[in-house]
Amino acid sequence: MNPLELVAKTLYSFNEKELTSQVLQAFGKRAETFQQYDDVAKIFFEIKDFSNAITYGEKALKNTRTKEEKYTTSKNLINAYNQNNFPDKALTQISKIKSQNPQDTELLLEETFSYSALNQKEKAEKLLFNLIKKPLPEEIERKAYHNLSGHYFGKDDIHTGLQHFLKAGEVEAYKNRELPPFPKWDGTVTPNQTIVIDSQCGAGDEIIHIRFMKHLKELGMNPIWTTTRKDIQKLFQYNGFHTELVWDNPEFPKNSKWVYALALPYYLNLKVEDLGQTPYLQPLPEKEEQYSYLKEDTNYKIGMFWNSGSGFEQAHFRSIDTEPLFDTLSKTKASLYSLQLPDQQPPEGYNIKTFDIPNRDFTDTYSLVSQMDLVITSCTSIAHIAASQGKEVCVFVPIMEYYVWTSSTGKSWWYGDNVHLFRQKKPRNWNEPLKQLEEFLNDRGV
Numbered sequence: 001m002n003p004l005e006l007v008a009k010t011l012y013s014f015n016e017k018e019l020t021s022q023v024l025q026a027f028g029k030r031a032e033t034f035q036q037y038d039d040v041a042k043i044f045f046e047i048k049d050f051s052n053a054i055t056y057g058e059k060a061l062k063n064t065r066t067k068e069e070k071y072t073t074s075k076n077l078i079n080a081y082n083q084n085n086f087p088d089k090a091l092t093q094i095s096k097i098k099s100q101n102p103q104d105t106e107l108l109l110e111e112t113f114s115y116s117a118l119n120q121k122e123k124a125e126k127l128l129f130n131l132i133k134k135p136l137p138e139e140i141e142r143k144a145y146h147n148l149s150g151h152y153f154g155k156d157d158i159h160t161g162l163q164h165f166l167k168a169g170e171v172e173a174y175k176n177r178e179l180p181p182f183p184k185w186d187g188t189v190t191p192n193q194t195i196v197i198d199s200q201c202g203a204g205d206e207i208i209h210i211r212f213m214k215h216l217k218e219l220g221m222n223p224i225w226t227t228t229r230k231d232i233q234k235l236f237q238y239n240g241f242h243t244e245l246v247w248d249n250p251e252f253p254k255n256s257k258w259v260y261a262l263a264l265p266y267y268l269n270l271k272v273e274d275l276g277q278t279p280y281l282q283p284l285p286e287k288e289e290q291y292s293y294l295k296e297d298t299n300y301k302i303g304m305f306w307n308s309g310s311g312f313e314q315a316h317f318r319s320i321d322t323e324p325l326f327d328t329l330s331k332t333k334a335s336l337y338s339l340q341l342p343d344q345q346p347p348e349g350y351n352i353k354t355f356d357i358p359n360r361d362f363t364d365t366y367s368l369v370s371q372m373d374l375v376i377t378s379c380t381s382i383a384h385i386a387a388s389q390g391k392e393v394c395v396f397v398p399i400m401e402y403y404v405w406t407s408s409t410g411k412s413w414w415y416g417d418n419v420h421l422f423r424q425k426k427p428r429n430w431n432e433p434l435k436q437l438e439e440f441l442n443d444r445g446v
Contacts, residue, residue, distance in 0.1 A: 008043050020047060028056050034063035038073060045076070050084035071097055078110050085317050085427050087117035105131065105140045112147060117427055119399045125151045142168040153406035156413065158275075162266040165403060170260050173200040180258040187267035191220040194256040199227050201261055203362065204381030206232055207388050208404060208414065211280045212264040213241045224252065225261075231361035239281050272407070277416035279390030287367035294371040299335040300446055303372035304352070305382040307344055318379040318398045320430050326350045328438050329376070332446045339368060339375070339382055374446075376437065379405070387415040394420045394440065396433050 001009075004027055011020040028040040037060035045053035057077040064070040074097045081090035091114045098107060108131050115124035128148045136144065146168035152161035180198050195216055199206050206227060216223035225243040227233050236243040244250040259267060265275070294301070306322055308315040326346065329336055336352045338345070341360065346352045357364055366385055369375055375386040375393040379402055386393035397405045404414045405421055412419050420440060422433035 002039060004039060005043050008047070012047050017047075021049060021052070024052070028052075028059075031056075031059070034060055034065060034069060034073075037063055041076065041080075045080055045083075048083075050080050053080040054084060054086075067100075071100055075104075075107060075110075078107070078114075082110055082113050082117065085117065087114035087427060090114040091118075103134075105134060105136050109140055109143060109147075112144075116147065116150075117400055119425060119427075121150070121154075142171060149403060150401075150406055153403045154408060156272045156408050158272055158413075159266060159269060161403060161406075162263070166260075166263055166266060170263060173260065173262075182252070182256045182258045185257040185259040185267060187269065189219045189221065192222060194222045194224060194253045196252055196256050196258040197223060197225045197261050197264065198258050199225065199261040202381065203229060203232060204384045205262055207281065207381060207384040209261045209264055210236055210239075210241055211276055211388075212268060212270075214276075214280075215264075215268050215270070215274075224250075224256075226250070229362065231363050235281065235284065235363050235366060238284055272413040275414050277413075279388065281366070281388040283367040283370045283389070284363050287363050288370065291364075291367045291371055294368075297335050300333065301337060301371065301373045302329065302332070302334045302446075303337045303339045303369060303375045303386075304329070305339040305375070305377040305380060307340065308378065308380045317400050318396070320378050320396050322347055324430065324434050325376075326352070328434055328441075331438075332441055334374075334446050337368075337372065339365065339377070383419075387412075387419050390416070390418055392418045392420075394422060394437060396430060397421050397423045399424050399427060 004024075008020050008024055011023065024040055024043060028037070031037045031040060037056050041053050041056035041060050044050075044056060054077065057073065057080055061070065061073045061077060064073055074093050078090045078093045081087065081093065090110060094107065094111050094114065098111075101107070108127070112124045112127045112131065115121075115127065125148065128144055128151075131144050132141065132148070145164045149161045149164035152158075152164060177200060180196060182196060185195055197213070199209075201209075206229070210225060213223045213225060223242065225236060225241055226246050227236070227243060228246050230245055230247075233243045233245045268274075304325070306320040306325055308319060330350060336350070338352050338354045340346075340354075342354070342356055345354060355368060362385075365382070366389070369382070369386050369391060370389060372386075372391065375382065375391055376396075377383045377386070377393065378396050379398055383393055383395045395405065401423070405412050407413050410421065410423075411417075412421065422436045422440075424430060425432045
């Protein structure tokens with residue numbers, strides 16, 4: 001590890017993201033050689049700052065000296081373009097170098113990603129099916145199968161879809177973590193067997209999958225959900241789901257088995273009709289009382305969430321442009337409420353109410369959502385918070401959609417008719433979904 005990489009990664013590990021970027025930018029401004037530009041680009045990529053990785057990767061490419069440097073740098077740029085949601089630029093670069101090594105499986109995988117991100121799903125799937133016929137390195141094979149999962153979800157074959165999805169998803173979840181100290185559950189039904197459900201996933205995924213505790217109970221087993229989120233533990237416990245906080249170091253029966261939370265419907269061998277489309281989570285009564293003052297607003301209330309601040313590296317794929325969204329909603333007669341956290345305020349010039357709630361957690365957000373007549377959100381946990389309690393919700397679904405939004409019908413099998421999906425057609429462009437939203441609101445006379 002060179003000194004610049006050591007300093008940058010150390011600062012980044014201390015959560016000094018802005019300072020990390022400043023250090024790299026200062027070095028990048030003084031870079032003159034291929035190696036210097038390339039070092040800065042690679043570090044930016046590793047800390048998930050794909051925009052700057054592209055800036056310095058393009059400078060590195062201009063300073064390459066050999067054919068090998070140009071090829072490797074081009075591949076790095078292609079990866080950064082795709083990660084930053086510029087698949088059109090990735091394909092342009094792929095066309096320039098593909099002939100040099102047409103059997104490069106990493107490059108072929110990036111090509112399939114580019115076509116998927118351009119909403120050319122059939123072409124991407126055809127290329128993926130051809131790719132998996134080749135002898136592949138283990139990681140490339142996992143990613144290829146993972147990317148093919150959407151093909152099966154789109155045909156309502158959730159078992160095969162999840163089998164493919166988990167090939168990379170579960171490996172990634174436990175890449176830097178120890179596995180639970182129990183044998184892994186393989187789906188065998190054993191009465192009174194304790195199943196420890198390990199939720200190494202996002203909060204939205206926890207909300208999606210907690211419903212499957214019911215299936216395990218109906219099979220006569222003893223499911224226990226484990227979480228790192230104290231607020232979610234409290235919410236799940238109130239709704240009748242046995243939940244333990246891992247930081248409390250809970251003890252489990254010695255003959256327990258464990259399962260990855262996202263794998264539950266796979267090992268339960270569920271079909272789409274088994275997923276359940278009725279509400280299954282309700283807010284805490286004390287929080288309902290705390291926010292009952294919102295009922296004094298007798299106008300139609302719309303809660304909005306447009307940008308994920310979770311740190312998820314591909315949040316930019318699903319974040320909505322604020323001004324076009326607010327311009328659309330400002331035409332309504334509704335009261336508008338921001339469901340964003342205080343560090344993400346709506347721009348000035350719009351009549352949008354905000355919530356300044358000290359130490360706000362998921363239980364607060366659940367109750368704020370329950371007071372709304374409609375929730376409009378990007379593809380984040382807010383969509384699942386609203387959908388799981390049966391609230392009417394409009395979800396802006398990005399081209400690279402999460403599997404719970406994929407089906408043969410265009411609707412979601414995971415929730416009922418309270419969920420409305422507005423799908424993106426072009427990368428970085430939400431014009432079509434915004435037009436659909438406007439029509440939706442007009443139809444309801446809002």
